[in-house]
Amino acid sequence: MAKFLSEAPVVWNLLNGVVCLYKSAGESARRVRGSFLHKLCLELNALEVRPPSTYVAIEGATNEEMSVTVRPSFADDPLVVGPRYRSEDFKAIWATKLGYNTSGVFVIGLNAGTRKAFAIHSAHPIRTYRLKGCFGQATDNIFKTGKLIETKSFYHVRRGGIERHLAMVQASHQKLAYESAGVDPQSQEAYELAVKGLVRPQDSKTPIIYGAKCINYSPPEFTIEISCINEYEDYLLGQIHNMGEKLHCPAMCTSIQCIHHSFFTMEDALLKKHWTLQDVIANLANNNRLLRKQGRLSENINKYIARAE
Incomplete structure (x- = not known):
């Protein structure tokens, strides 16, 4: 330094x-x-660091010359x-x-x-998470640290099915973003709102997913990226659980990593x-x-x- x-x-x-x-x-x-x-x-x-402050002591008999010491x-x-x-x-x-x-x-x-x-x-910036998981197993807390409660074959799950599910999630949340903003997605007001930039819900507690994609699938393990706002950990775990239900295969999360936060x-x-x-x-x-x-x-x-x- x-x-x-x-x-x-x-x-x-x-x-x-x-x-x-x-x-x-x-x-x-x-x-x-x-x-x-x-x-x-x-x-x-x-x-x-700063030195200790000084202490001034006046000592001696009051009827004689007194001494002044500083320590x-x-x-x-x-x-x-x-x-x-x-x-x-x-x-x-x-x-x-x-x-x-x-x-x-x-x-x-x-x-x-x-x-x-x-x-x-307060600006509610978008955050991007990289979620890793595993098909064929389910735990009581949807995370790898939980107790295993179910096992099932995962060979019927294909990457195309994962991507289709994520595309449906993204589309439904885009519609939800307009509805949360109080406008009809098919209206002129919705178009003018979209031109201004990212459509954000009026309620700061409503999670919205703006992007979801599968970046790796090596059965039974998978990695997906989700860009969202107003999210929390249990909500992200819920997305893994819902994906497993839609694909008729139990799934658990093995890792959650925030890779992008606002400008960082x-x-x-x-x-x-x-x-x-x-x-x-x-x-x-x-x-x-x-x-x-x-x-x-x-x-x-x-x-x-x-x-x-």
């Missing part, structure tokens, strides 16, 4: 913005955030009050919460960047081994430039970026 970044207060002032992390499966979003902030605090406290205050010593920087000192919110079994792109707003993270969340991709995400101050500061700078460049695509993001800066 550069010499001028050897002082903790200077580095602290640089920790503002949106950071993109890679979340591993099998960890809650809260735990990932806590581990990330704990790692930042360890590195901040290893830098040059470090024990009440401000890190050995007494703890480290200078703690996780509680940070403001950190995620733009979208990823489920326990979901890995991939995880966007967090840090300190002043919490307003930008909230703006990204897997290339922007920091692995856990890169959760260092130097890499985090570089990531914050790159992401802030990206948001300024792409902010014109979203009125909400523009508004919050201008307010934050």
Whole structure:
């Protein structure tokens, strides 16, 4: 790290913005955030922190000349009050919460960047997930960690059947997007709405799938990609279960990975081994430039970026 970044207060002032992390499966979003902030605090406290404040003591008999001594205050010593920087000192919110079994792109707003993270969340951006699964087996929670409850032959399932099902899902959700927006899909109003851009539902809690495709099928394993908004982990697992029912073959999910979130991709995400101050500061700078460049695509993001800066 550069010499001028050897002082903790200077580095602290640089920790503002949106950071993109890679979340591993099998960890809650809260735990990932806590581990990330704990790692930042360890590195901040290893830098040059401010010295303890001084304590002025006036000692001696009051009827004689008294002595004045200045010494470090024990009440401000890190050995007494703890480290200078703690996780509680940070403001950190995620733009979208990823489920326990979901890995991939995880966007967090840090300190002043919490307003930008909230703006990204309010804009309801599209997220793309890569779902891996297996035909012929079913578990009680539709995920590989569950208890196996059914096995069945999968040889009748063809890639064409998977693609036809996904095309039907995509078409039905396109119709649902117009209906959720309160317009008839066959009307002139629907056409004018489509010309303006992506048709979003008025209800921010209604999941909409804008794209679904099969990118690999090696029986019994398959991989599909789904681009959607307002989704959650159980909803994605439900899509795997529904596909198995339509194809008359039980199916379970083996992996859920978020590969694209708003303007952020897997290339922007920091692995856990890169959760260092130097890499985090570089990531914050790159992401802030990206948001300024792409902010014109979203009125909400523009508004919050201008307010934050």
